[in-house]
Amino acid sequence: MAKDMTLLWGSGSAPCWRVMIALEEKNLQGYNHKLLSFDKKEHKSQEVLDINPRGQLPSFKHGDNIVNDSYAACFYLESQFKSQGNALIPDSPAEQALMYQRMFEGLVFYEKLNAVIYYKWFVPEEERHDSALTRNKEALATELKLWEGYLKKLGSGSYLAGKSFSLADVTVFPTVAYLFRFGLSAERYPVLGEYYALLKDRPSIKASWPPHWLENTKGQDTLKEI
Structure with missing residues (x-):
C-alpha cells in the first residue's frame, strides 16, 4: 500500500510536514520519499516537474494518482484510508x-x-x-x-x-x-x-x-x- 506512494519533500516546509503527519496518522509508514534541497533549487528539478509542473514541494503520488496540494493530499489520504490508522474527520x-x-x-x-x-x-x-x-x-x-x-x-x-x-x-x-x-x-x-x-x-x-x-x-x- 504505502510502497505505491512517493513523496518528494523539503525539510522545514510546512506544506510537506502536513502530508507527512497525515501519512503517519494513517499508518502509512514505508512510503518512498526523497528529501530535496530548496537552497540547491532541487524542487525545480525534472524529477519534481514530472510529478508537479509547478516545481513545488510537496510532490505526492499514489499509484497513478497525483495530489500535490498539501490540503488536497491530506483529504485524499483520509478518504482513501478512512478505516486505517486514526480517523481525522470527526463524526460530530x-x-x-x-x-x-x-x-x-x-x-x-x-x-x-x-x-x-x-x-x-x-x-x-x-x-x-x-x-x-x-x-x-x-x-x-x-x-x-x-x-x-x-x-x-x-x-x-x-x-x-x-x-x-x-x-x-x-x-x-x-x-x-x-x-x-x-x-x-x-x-x-x-x-x-x-x-x-x-x-x-x-x-x-x-x-x-x-x-x-x-x-x-x-x-x-x-x-x-x-
Whole structure:
C-alpha cells in the first residue's frame, strides 16, 4: 500500500510536514520519499516537474494518482484510508464544521506568518520598507490573538476542533511549530503555547519533525517582540 506512494519533500516546509503527519496518522509508514534541497533549487528539478509542473514541494503520488496540494493530499489520504490508522474527520457535525473552518482559516494564518518571517526573502531589497514589515507584524499579532481566543474557548487540553485530533491539527500545527521555532513567547501567548506542548510529542509529529530542526535546535528570534 504505502510502497505505491512517493513523496518528494523539503525539510522545514510546512506544506510537506502536513502530508507527512497525515501519512503517519494513517499508518502509512514505508512510503518512498526523497528529501530535496530548496537552497540547491532541487524542487525545480525534472524529477519534481514530472510529478508537479509547478516545481513545488510537496510532490505526492499514489499509484497513478497525483495530489500535490498539501490540503488536497491530506483529504485524499483520509478518504482513501478512512478505516486505517486514526480517523481525522470527526463524526460530530459541530466538530466537523469547526474542523473545516479552522483548516481553511489556517491558510490565512500561514500567509500572515510567512509575511513576517520570510519578508527579506519574498521582497526584493529595493522594495522593502520598515512600515510594511511593521504592518505585517501587526497583522500577525492580531491573528495570534484570534487563535488564542479560539483555543481558550474550547478549554485546556483541546485540539482545534474539539476533543479529537483532526485534519485541522494536521494542517495548522506546522504553522504553530514555526511560531515557536522563530521565537514566539509562550508567556505572551500561553494558550498557543499549551497547544504546542500538547502536540509536539505526538508520535506522528515527532516522526516527521524537520530534520534540520533536530540538527539545530536553537531556532531564531524573529517573533520574540510580537
